[in-house]
Amino acid sequence: MFERFTKDARAVVTGAVEYAERAGAQTVDAEHMLLALLDREESRASFVLAALGGGEWLESVRSALGEARRRGGLSQAEADALAGLGIDVGEIVARVEEVHGVGAMSGDRKDKGWWSGRRSFSREAKDVLERSLRIAVARRDRHIGDEHILMALTTRPGVPSEVLADHGVTHEAVNRVLGGGGEGEAKAG
Numbered sequence: 001m002f003e004r005f006t007k008d009a010r011a012v013v014t015g016a017v018e019y020a021e022r023a024g025a026q027t028v029d030a031e032h033m034l035l036a037l038l039d040r041e042e043s044r045a046s047f048v049l050a051a052l053g054g055g056e057w058l059e060s061v062r063s064a065l066g067e068a069r070r071r072g073g074l075s076q077a078e079a080d081a082l083a084g085l086g087i088d089v090g091e092i093v094a095r096v097e098e099v100h101g102v103g104a105m106s107g108d109r110k111d112k113g114w115w116s117g118r119r120s121f122s123r124e125a126k127d128v129l130e131r132s133l134r135i136a137v138a139r140r141d142r143h144i145g146d147e148h149i150l151m152a153l154t155t156r157p158g159v160p161s162e163v164l165a166d167h168g169v170t171h172e173a174v175n176r177v178l179g180g181g182g183e184g185e186a187k188a189g
Helices: 007-023 030-039 044-051 054-070 076-084 089-100 123-138 146-155 159-166 171-178 183-187
Strands: none
Touching: 007 030, 007 044, 007 123, 007 146, 030 054, 030 123, 030 146, 030 159, 044 054, 044 146, 044 171, 054 159, 123 146, 146 159, 146 171
């Protein structure tokens, strides 16, 4: 599958690995892929993000991803649902961090030297890559670009799609900017 990736899509994948390494994460997650995607310049995905107002909110997206990581990967919707049950996730995070330090629930390791091999991709990250392939095929594109990764991130439930949607980046909006093509097939998966 990687032989079909464009230079920009490959840069997103390697950038995601770098984000995981800097964080000391055991696996490359979908959030790392989104962070790497936000770093791209002069690519199809960066064009789409700019068209959707990305210059104004990129830091807000990074901050929202960091907050979700602090909550142990819970999305804001999940935190709100727990609040409806009387569980204050913010208070739990504060208490854990009081005892164990800031970022204790993020799952990131602080001792950067603990890992010497290649990081594996989480199930969620693999799913994003698989979806990007399906989206490219549905759009009848010959290669998988970073725009397909962006579209894949918008189609699967979780923190990245929630954060993107909060900033107006939905599958429909991305598809509209890119000019349509295979929308129904791309979402089914």
